Amino acid sequence: MGLQEDEWNDIAISAAQRKRDARPADAEISGVGWPFDEFQSENSDIPLLSPIDVNLQALADVKLNPLVFDGHFTAEALTKIANTGETVEVRLINPELTPTLYGGPLHDEYIFDSMHFHWSSGSSPDCLGSVHKVGGQRFCMEVHMLHYRAIHGNKSEALKHQGGLCAVAFMLHLTNIENPFLARLARDLAKIEVPFSCTPLEHNAMLCCAEAAAPFGYVTYPGTLVGREDNLNVVWIVYPSPIGICCTNTAPFQKLRAGVEDMPSGLLTTHELADRPVLRAVP
Numbered sequence: 001m002g003l004q005e006d007e008w009n010d011i012a013i014s015a016a017q018r019k020r021d022a023r024p025a026d027a028e029i030s031g032v033g034w035p036f037d038e039f040q041s042e043n044s045d046i047p048l049l050s051p052i053d054v055n056l057q058a059l060a061d062v063k064l065n066p067l068v069f070d071g072h073f074t075a076e077a078l079t080k081i082a083n084t085g086e087t088v089e090v091r092l093i094n095p096e097l098t099p100t101l102y103g104g105p106l107h108d109e110y111i112f113d114s115m116h117f118h119w120s121s122g123s124s125p126d127c128l129g130s131v132h133k134v135g136g137q138r139f140c141m142e143v144h145m146l147h148y149r150a151i152h153g154n155k156s157e158a159l160k161h162q163g164g165l166c167a168v169a170f171m172l173h174l175t176n177i178e179n180p181f182l183a184r185l186a187r188d189l190a191k192i193e194v195p196f197s198c199t200p201l202e203h204n205a206m207l208c209c210a211e212a213a214a215p216f217g218y219v220t221y222p223g224t225l226v227g228r229e230d231n232l233n234v235v236w237i238v239y240p241s242p243i244g245i246c247c248t249n250t251a252p253f254q255k256l257r258a259g260v261e262d263m264p265s266g267l268l269t270t271h272e273l274a275d276r277p278v279l280r281a282v283p
């Protein structure tokens, strides 16, 4: 679809606006409870980096409106996948169907940009590739869905603003039960083994995370994009309860060829919390 990036973003944002206008007024759900946008560490020497180790025992609860995934998990939202040389990136095929995220800690509507995976390049099936930890533990894989605040118009502009991006993280852990949506995606990975290749799918790859995307129960904190320190606070939404997958779901990821050396292993160090809030969303 030869759309330029700005044309694509314009279509996605007008589609989001039409969806918002179509919602009955009493369904308007805006974020309350936590002034993320104004959050700044009191000790500005310590950058508030991601990922972190989420300590479930130390969380404070915050009452929030439900977090709404609008359009992420519909069967008609077909996706395409790319081997970026560093990860598998999932994008929508039709910008009219771009999902939006709102409610919870968010003060505004956030537009879906892309989804990608973190895994370990180790050959053993039980290698742990998540970047966040929960209670000191890593998981097999981690999925990130990136969204930008609608008023910024695109992801690169949003990166320059406090709270301009919202990243949603899902943990995947090894069980003996296959995740049918991830299995379907894993089969398609054979088409993008070569770096910088991409292919359209006949399904919505985001569905592999649908079961975990609850309106409450996630952990939210201000951080950065993983591996980058040049961006202002990103609103993180991390689901600490993992989604079950099996080793046949992960093996095709490990076969992908990278742009440079190996696909980076997920084993990044977790960062100090400093004085930032890490909260669990409750009704």
Ligand SMILES: [Zn+2]
Pocket (backbone or CB within 6 Å): 116, 117, 118, 144, 226
């Ligand atoms: Zn990521």
